[in-house]
Amino acid sequence: MSERDNIFARLKEALKLQAPARHGRGLPTIEEQRHVMPPVGKSESELFELFAKNATDLRATFKRAKDLGEVTAELRALRDSEKWQRVATHRGSLAEPQARSLGLPLMITEENSEKHELEQCDVGITECDALVAQTGTVLVTSRTAGGRALTCLPPHHVVLARREQMVPDLPAAMQLVQKRFGDQYPSMISFITGASRTGDIERILVLGAHGPKKLTIFCY
Amino acid sequence: MSAPAAQFKADAKRMAADLRHRATIQTAMGKYEVVRDQRKRWFQDWEGARTLAARTKYEAVNGLDAHLTRFTQQLEARGTKVHWASTSAQACVIILDILKAKNAKVVVKSKSMTSEEIHLNGALERAGVEVVESDLGEFIVQLRGEPPYHLVFPAMHLTRDEIKDVFEKKLHDAPSNDPEELTMVARRQLRKKYIQADVGITGANYAIAETGMISITENEGNARLTAALPKTMITLLGIEKVLPRYEDLALFLPMLAVMGTGQALTCYNTMYGGPRQADEADGPEEFHVVLLDNRRTLVLADVEQRDALGCIRCGACLNVCPVYRNVGGHTYGTVYGGPIGSVITPHLRDLQDWKHLSYASSLCGACTETCPVGIDIHHHLLRNRRNASAPKTGKPSWTQRQLFKIYGAIAARPRLWKLTTKLGRFAQVFHGPVKGGVLDPMRAWTKTRDLPPLARQSFREWWKEQGAHE
Numbered sequence: 001m002s003e004r005d006n007i008f009a010r011l012k013e014a015l016k017l018q019a020p021a022r023h024g025r026g027l028p029t030i031e032e033q034r035h036v037m038p039p040v041g042k043s044e045s046e047l048f049e050l051f052a053k054n055a056t057d058l059r060a061t062f063k064r065a066k067d068l069g070e071v072t073a074e075l076r077a078l079r080d081s082e083k084w085q086r087v088a089t090h091r092g093s094l095a096e097p098q099a100r101s102l103g104l105p106l107m108i109t110e111e112n113s114e115k116h117e118l119e120q121c122d123v124g125i126t127e128c129d130a131l132v133a134q135t136g137t138v139l140v141t142s143r144t145a146g147g148r149a150l151t152c153l154p155p156h157h158v159v160l161a162r163r164e165q166m167v168p169d170l171p172a173a174m175q176l177v178q179k180r181f182g183d184q185y186p187s188m189i190s191f192i193t194g195a196s197r198t199g200d201i202e203r204i205l206v207l208g209a210h211g212p213k214k215l216t217i218f219c220y
Numbered sequence: 221m222s223a224p225a226a227q228f229k230a231d232a233k234r235m236a237a238d239l240r241h242r243a244t245i246q247t248a249m250g251k252y253e254v255v256r257d258q259r260k261r262w263f264q265d266w267e268g269a270r271t272l273a274a275r276t277k278y279e280a281v282n283g284l285d286a287h288l289t290r291f292t293q294q295l296e297a298r299g300t301k302v303h304w305a306s307t308s309a310q311a312c313v314i315i316l317d318i319l320k321a322k323n324a325k326v327v328v329k330s331k332s333m334t335s336e337e338i339h340l341n342g343a344l345e346r347a348g349v350e351v352v353e354s355d356l357g358e359f360i361v362q363l364r365g366e367p368p369y370h371l372v373f374p375a376m377h378l379t380r381d382e383i384k385d386v387f388e389k390k391l392h393d394a395p396s397n398d399p400e401e402l403t404m405v406a407r408r409q410l411r412k413k414y415i416q417a418d419v420g421i422t423g424a425n426y427a428i429a430e431t432g433m434i435s436i437t438e439n440e441g442n443a444r445l446t447a448a449l450p451k452t453m454i455t456l457l458g459i460e461k462v463l464p465r466y467e468d469l470a471l472f473l474p475m476l477a478v479m480g481t482g483q484a485l486t487c488y489n490t491m492y493g494g495p496r497q498a499d500e501a502d503g504p505e506e507f508h509v510v511l512l513d514n515r516r517t518l519v520l521a522d523v524e525q526r527d528a529l530g531c532i533r534c535g536a537c538l539n540v541c542p543v544y545r546n547v548g549g550h551t552y553g554t555v556y557g558g559p560i561g562s563v564i565t566p567h568l569r570d571l572q573d574w575k576h577l578s579y580a581s582s583l584c585g586a587c588t589e590t591c592p593v594g595i596d597i598h599h600h601l602l603r604n605r606r607n608a609s610a611p612k613t614g615k616p617s618w619t620q621r622q623l624f625k626i627y628g629a630i631a632a633r634p635r636l637w638k639l640t641t642k643l644g645r646f647a648q649v650f651h652g653p654v655k656g657g658v659l660d661p662m663r664a665w666t667k668t669r670d671l672p673p674l675a676r677q678s679f680r681e682w683w684k685e686q687g688a689h690e
Contacts, residue, residue: 002304003304003305003306003310004304006306007304007306007459007511007513007517008285008288010513010517010520010521011284011285011288011459011517011520012285013521014517014518014520014521015282015284015285015520017521017523018282018523019278019281019282019523019524019526019527020523020524021275021278022274022527022594022596023270023271023274023275023278023594024271024274024275024278025275025278025279025282026275026279027275027276027279027464027465027468028272028275028276028471030467030470032272033272033467033470033471035264035265035268036263036264036265036266036268036269036272036471037263037264037269037470037471037474038262038263038264038474038484039264054484090501109501109502110501111501111502113501113502115415115449115502116415119411119415135474135484135485136484137485142496142497142500142501142502142503143497143499143500146501147448147496147500147501147502147503148444148447148448148500148501148502148503149445149448149449149502150501150502151444152441152444152445152448152488153445153448153449169470170469170470170471170473170474171467171470173470174466174467174469174470175467177466178431178466178467183431185298185431185433185493186493186497186500187298187492187493187494187495187496187497187500187503187507188447188448188490188491188492188493188500188503189433189490189491189493190444190488190489190490190491191473191485191488191489191490192487192488193483193484193485193486193487193488193489194487195487196439196440196441196487196488197439197440197487198356198357198403198439198440199373199439199481200355200356200357200360200373200374200375200403201356201360201375201378201380201383201399201402201403202247202248202379202380202399203247203248203251203252203373203376204399206399206400206403208403208404208407209356209403209406209407209439209440209441209442210354210407210410210411210440210441210442210444210445211440211441211442211444211445211487211488212441
């Protein structure tokens, strides 16, 4: 017998006996989840307000732009103030042209792209799958945001989002993932909530533990 | 007394008197309590959320065979290699074989308590592989050659000066004792390692049966990089980690963050469902998932304590435990410390050798009250006490039997009971001089405790007197 068979034999034997359900049983519905979870507003403006507040608490930068032109201008301002030398991005109808417009040496993450090269970039500019108002979270995947490392290796992660990508809460974000990808999931789905951080030394907050030190979100 | 019991007793005595340790832990826990409570209030109904989480875990654990089947089928369908290990040793061999096949020299690891449980680092080092812990706290305790102090905060017991010292000694790089500068030292050191490493090893917080994914909760981004840069990724997890559905994460991700660190969500919550897919820029070429039993099926077979398998390792019960806060994490001598560790260690190792942990509790119930998945922790400690004191003959020891016989005989005879309590008051006078000394048969208890004087008037007498006034 394989170890798998041994383990399943023990599982089946153990599960012959029923355990008491001290807190009831049955998987909760989404409505039940929403009933207990942190409140979110209904209107679009409430959601944006909540996301902005959460971003501030997380020390991330969240900026709403009137149109794509304003996003381009904001990116250029960041390029100048932070003195970017090299930019990384991915193939995408939104991120790639925006990154190109900066006029800097550009790296595009693709199969066979070099991790050393990515490590030298000052910023990773990516698209996202959703923004979650409830927690100030950016949802990215390895398929839609340039792989696994682009959103984590460069010291500054800049996210470009469209306003219709805002979802109210985590249950909605989970539903969106399932609806969008069906059973063709990307190999990585990441909920990013603020820039990388640690409190491992005397519980004092330090940003930029291993991942990005800064997270900036532009939404138009 | 078993060797672990003797070690616990000696260390507990020393640590309980260590005022500096106490101050360090009180400061850390104080900060945690404030943010945790803020976040609990952020929920519309925290208690309701606990009930939903407990219900979800009930379904997960009680359908473990079906969920594991689904989980692994889904993983394999997307090109992941699944391995099964009944014991720690088997799990180590599986991982070593993968490393050998890949000719791996350097391994970068993100935080995994399960890897501590199977003593993976030792096994890898003996095989000549360099292992680097990438979580900052784990990195620090690895440099010090210590096990993690806490499930969530491995270096909670250390001050910035102690961390500066070890960085100086081991890395020759410690510009100051400033937490930010020290963190940047680790960042620089580890960036090199992620890129250099042949294999990345991670743990997992959840295994999603429905979609065949593992989910990792972290703040630093070290697990993200461990899963992104090396060509091979290995995830080690206990078989009990399953959640039935993807949407269960909507509840479990924030609950783990609230109880673990007092955050709304940790910085990165990431699900991995396979190696790099054809349309993706990077990621490992191979993804191995190693599922570990290591006597978890024994906990499953114990219907009274089966709910202990629902533990999400948030560390909340450690943080509220008055015993943990005084004796410290290392005193337990186990990978899983604190109340939940005291419950599961006798199952995962040996009941007789580890039964003393069932007494490392004031039974105040703070652990049960705080547990986000509603594990009946302090009652499980009582159940372990009962199980440990019932030897194979089904009888307690001779002394215990005689004492309870005498007690039973007295308690069953009201007159004798009355007489004994009256005499007890006089006997207590004679107890005074020998209290806690070698002549005192009760010294194990009375050495550190005072029995209040027995009342002149018994409750029955008082009750009668009250009746007379009516």
